[in-house]
Amino acid sequence: MNKHGCYMGDNIKEIIDFSYNINICGIKDGLDKYLLSKISSITRYPEIDGLSAKNAICDFYGIDKKNCIMGNGAVELLYLFARVVNFKKVLIINPTFTEYERAFKILGTEIIWGNLKYEDNFELNICKFKELIYSDEIEGVIICNPNNPTGKYIDEENLVKMQTIANNKGIYFILDESFIEFAMDEVPKRKFKGEKWFILRSLTKYYAVPGLRVGYAIGSETIIKKLLKHKEPWSLNTFAIEAIPFLLENREFYKKGNNQIIKNREYLLSKLRKLTNWHCFDSETNFILCKINENADKVIEYLFKNKIVVRTCDDFKGLDQSFIRLAIKDLDSINILLQVLKNYYI
Numbered sequence: 001m002n003k004h005g006c007y008m009g010d011n012i013k014e015i016i017d018f019s020y021n022i023n024i025c026g027i028k029d030g031l032d033k034y035l036l037s038k039i040s041s042i043t044r045y046p047e048i049d050g051l052s053a054k055n056a057i058c059d060f061y062g063i064d065k066k067n068c069i070m071g072n073g074a075v076e077l078l079y080l081f082a083r084v085v086n087f088k089k090v091l092i093i094n095p096t097f098t099e100y101e102r103a104f105k106i107l108g109t110e111i112i113w114g115n116l117k118y119e120d121n122f123e124l125n126i127c128k129f130k131e132l133i134y135s136d137e138i139e140g141v142i143i144c145n146p147n148n149p150t151g152k153y154i155d156e157e158n159l160v161k162m163q164t165i166a167n168n169k170g171i172y173f174i175l176d177e178s179f180i181e182f183a184m185d186e187v188p189k190r191k192f193k194g195e196k197w198f199i200l201r202s203l204t205k206y207y208a209v210p211g212l213r214v215g216y217a218i219g220s221e222t223i224i225k226k227l228l229k230h231k232e233p234w235s236l237n238t239f240a241i242e243a244i245p246f247l248l249e250n251r252e253f254y255k256k257g258n259n260q261i262i263k264n265r266e267y268l269l270s271k272l273r274k275l276t277n278w279h280c281f282d283s284e285t286n287f288i289l290c291k292i293n294e295n296a297d298k299v300i301e302y303l304f305k306n307k308i309v310v311r312t313c314d315d316f317k318g319l320d321q322s323f324i325r326l327a328i329k330d331l332d333s334i335n336i337l338l339q340v341l342k343n344y345y346i
């Protein structure tokens with residue numbers, strides 16, 4: 001299992017952590033009291049399938065209930081999907097989120113890598129997509145959009161074209177949209193062609209609740225029915241179920257956080273691009289990928305000595321130790337990072 005995910009023991013208060021990528025808005029006022037008011041419910045089992053949470057999600061995002069399943073984070077649904085479809089071969093477009101590989105590999109699925117190149121800015125276009133999905137006898141293709149860790153975003157038109165190409169080949173189109181709300185205010189009401197499509201979504205990042213574990217997936221009726229048959233009961237706990245309507249009702253608060261992230265991201269990019277040995281990629285989400293072309297290890301170590309943690313990227317297939325991912329944080333933290341880097345390069 002990968003070591004990242006931001007828990008850093010007792011030193012956490014002293015450290016500025018650019019490694020974990022959640023909305024900078026913090027906890028919405030009143031969420032603590034609201035959840036405490038639900039405390040008496042923990043003496044009973046929660047709903048077996050998180051039905052009221054699913055209703056709230058479907059109403060808010062305009063999803064047909066037959067096309068939706070709730071999970072203990074998007075990751076639970078990824079592992080469930082991998083178990084249920086039991087592919088012989090799957091194509092993962094990389095560099096990308098490391099859990100896709102693990103979820104399929106532990107079942108014996110062969111991973112075919114769709115290596116995107118640094119020279120192409122790690123961008124995926126229709127031509128490259130076609131070439132990749134026809135290169136092997138795969139049963140499904142996984143795309144993360146916006147992609148972790150590159151921050152690259154495929155627009156609606158191209159995404160729909162890619163799904164059509166996958167559908168024509170008769171393979172599953174698996175899309176992870178866990179960061180989609182950072183890239184667009186109005187989340188698309190998805191309904192793709194055919195039976196073989198599956199989309200992961202997460203409340204973890206945008207609503208800043210990694211500890212609650214709330215995710216959902218949208219898919220064809222056929223796949224959702226199969227997943228519901230195989231799913232463990234009670235995977236959403238009482239607080240997760242209760243929090244969902246509260247989080248959705250307060251979406252403006254989270255949107256404000258994201259508006260600030262967008263400003264801070266462009267500010268950080270403009271400053272980092274002045275460093276001669278750094279190459280920083282454009283991003284449509286709440287983190288940026290940077291390549292440090294000289295002595296990356298030394299820079300990372302220097303930052304750490306100055307109590308700044310970044311996400312190293314050598315565990316992402318297709319990247320190496322010269323890449324780092326920086327979450328977009330508040331302006332004060334960004335300015336401290338910039339000052340420390342300035343001191344390093346003096």
Ligand SMILES: Cc1ncc(COP(=O)(O)O)c(C=O)c1O
Pocket residue numbers: 072073074075076097144148176178201202203204210213214215
């Ligand atoms: C692309 C991507 N999808 C899903 C997840 C996990 O989401 P959740 O917390 O809902 O399981 C992550 C976490 O880092 C991620 O980067």
